[in-house]
Amino acid sequence: MALSLRGDFVRVGSAYEQHKVRSPDCFDVLVPLRLPPRLQPEPSRAAGPAPSGAFVCGLRAPAGAGWPRRYRPFVEGFCAEPRGRCLLSSALVLRWFQGHLQRCLGAVRYRLQERCRISLAACPGRPPTLHIRPCSDYVCCHISMAVRLIPAIPLGDALYLTALPPDVPPAGPAHEALWGLNASRHEQRLLAWLKEQAPASSCHLKCLQLLKGLRDLRGQGLEEPFCSQWGRVLSSYVLKTALFSLMLHGPLEAWDERFLVERLEDLVMYLRDCLRKQTLMHFFLGNASLPEAVALPRFLKEAAPVNLLAAFDGPTLDLAAFQLLYTWSQAPHLIRTYSRARYLRPAPAACRHGAEARQELPGE
Template sequence: MPAGFFRVCLVVVAAIVNHPLLFPRENTTLQESDKEIIQKLKKHEENLRIEQLRLEQEIARRDAEANMNLEGKGKEDKLPWDFWSTISMVIFLLIEIWRQDFQDGHLQEPNNEEDDMSLWGNIFQAVSLPNKTALSTFYERFIRSTTNDAVRTREFVEGFADDLLEALRSVCNRDTDMEVDDSVGVGSMYENWRVNKPLVCDLLVPFAPPEPYHFRSEIWDSVKSSPEDKQGYGKVKVCRPDEEATGCICDKTKLGEDMLCLLHSKSSETKLNSEMEVLLCSKNTQYLDTDQVMKWFQIAITKAWNKISHKYEFDVTFSHLDAPGALKIRFRSGKFITLNLTPVVQYDDSDVYFISHFPNSGLLNDFSSSTYWLLSFTVYERRFLKEMAKKLPENSCHLSCLQILAFLHGKQSTLTGQSGLTNYHLKTVLLHLLLARPAPNWSFEKLDARLREMLKYLEKSLHEKKLYHFMIGNRSIPESVRLPESFLVAEPLNLFRQFVLHRSIYKKTMDNFYEMLKNASVLINEYTLHVPADHTDVTTKP
């Protein structure tokens, strides 16, 4: 028995003494001989397993002999043979676990993404952002002067859009075509933080089907079959007159053969079935198709412009064919104005809209199916900013921070191309911080502190690949915004969820973000020194 115990101790001591991680070769560092150490570890591991098997067999043989010799003696004088086997197994197991932990922590090949995260963190520590004086000077000399024409540009665009939509209504067939409402101004131009040229106006154009048809909204929360990655999306179903009562008495009462409903005639229903559904719905479905709607809207806009073009002394063209109403107004002087007219469907009786296409959505495009429409909360976001402006100090810096950040992001995108980061993400960061920070913290004197805080919040969100939508699942939104209850109690929506799947886009986004930080001081100083104090936006003046 003592011999068996001695053999166990001998093997353990030999394993420890010969373990390459505990007693490495002289003048050899771990980093310089990783491959050699790994090979030796495998070899020692195999030798230890062989020795363990041999040792177990030897202990078993010796214990069997001892049991024969000590038969009849008290049980307290002997230990079962498997006791020493168990001890040896536990010792070897502990050594193996320790070795694996050490190897995993120090010898495994580093993951590229983890390396990048470490590198990005080091870059951030070395970045020097502009100081308060530089930021204030840059804002006064460049951003404030750039946005001087914003009000006049909005007024011109709104007048032209009203005229264009009125012409659109006149060229459409009222019995078989869509009914178009007045446009709704949204986005940075109407929230007073647009800074990058050209000053683009975004206008939503709600439309509805002709009677007796109607739209039925289906958001992700109410459709059990909706995919998980479609949170924040919905479908728009075109309901026929016979699917759901419209409120007219002809739906509830059988009319005689010699009686007709003046609103819902059979002939008009036949036309609608053959024309409208084929025109706007996805094939073999009753759901609105975003691509079909885009084609219909572009054709309608073209017809409307042809009708009123003789009244104007400028040309109108489509600036992007993959967007419904991305228009460019070019004057004879060479100056131009751009605007986006986007067809949308109102969600119930709220100010939430199903939007067919989002302009400037970056590299991440979630529109994998043309029957899914993204929900737009821009009207509520604009309302929230107005409500917060009443509580913030006079001449607060919240929009100034967003303008500077949007400027830096726009210039970086021009230098290195688009990434997965958009201005909407930047605005979402601001909205979250407006709720999180007391109103006095947003005085203009704290411009540099709030800008740094926005950058830190954005960096943290990018590292975690998690930035929650401000309007969905956020119960802290003030009641004065009047957001529907169904969205307040919904599950939070992560705007960065696509970064988990698109690693190449995520890496490009992180590279662009830290490149933007490194270039921030240079860009701000360059534009501050070379832009005259009376600088105006020459590209958007009619």
């Protein structure tokens, strides 16, 4: 038995959670895969700043001669054996996934060529991105779309495993045998619950957008090696976790849009304190203080608590805290500086049928 697509997809990421700050035409989609049964997750801790909560695990094939003989093509094609253990290789799965998508794309490209151009961009070790660009005059004013297709291993209870980015330690054979936990569906459910409980004009998503934007603007003025560390320490996942924690520490009525500046400052100061204490706990893993209305699967409830900042040393976190405060104090200046024309992406050319329509308007 080999790998296959399960036949569905799961929308994830900031575009669907309504706090995206860049590239509104880019989306992330999990593509669940169908695997042989009885693969066992083996939780592990990453040696570096792993994404999505610093929780990684391997998928081990069952011991014994019966299972490997029955699924020998699968074991030979998709498993690696670091340290003598037979584990599902994320690198081999990703390579198969990219090739499978190319074959699927070849089957539909001809039928769609009059309406849009479709291409698949694939970088080694990263999920492929599907680019869709309309080519009809009637939709030429539509921006092109990029969809990152992420192969995902279902764990059940709306939990998935996805391949780690190639720049996340550990490097080498051990890296390709590890998978990162994706709990995006539970994050979306929590956001939906917060939306129901908070005022109709709640500013919590706007605060998250603004803080992500300020982080990106400040990053343009930093030099390496700290520039790369800045984006990892204040990753979107860390910022979102800080927002979740802060919102449940006080009354949700305080997040009315009238108090946008105050709540944004609270978020900055809360994050500063976390950086100084070198502690920001994963919001779901091992968190016993979640509201009863937020139901979590047993896997998350019984997991060991994870400190999202544990992979970074003290001086790096202290510098990040200092830069965060500086960024907040300089927020108006940063926004004015980087909103000038030379920092903005060029505006798309006006579409032909729109220009023709304007010429036909009476009185012009």
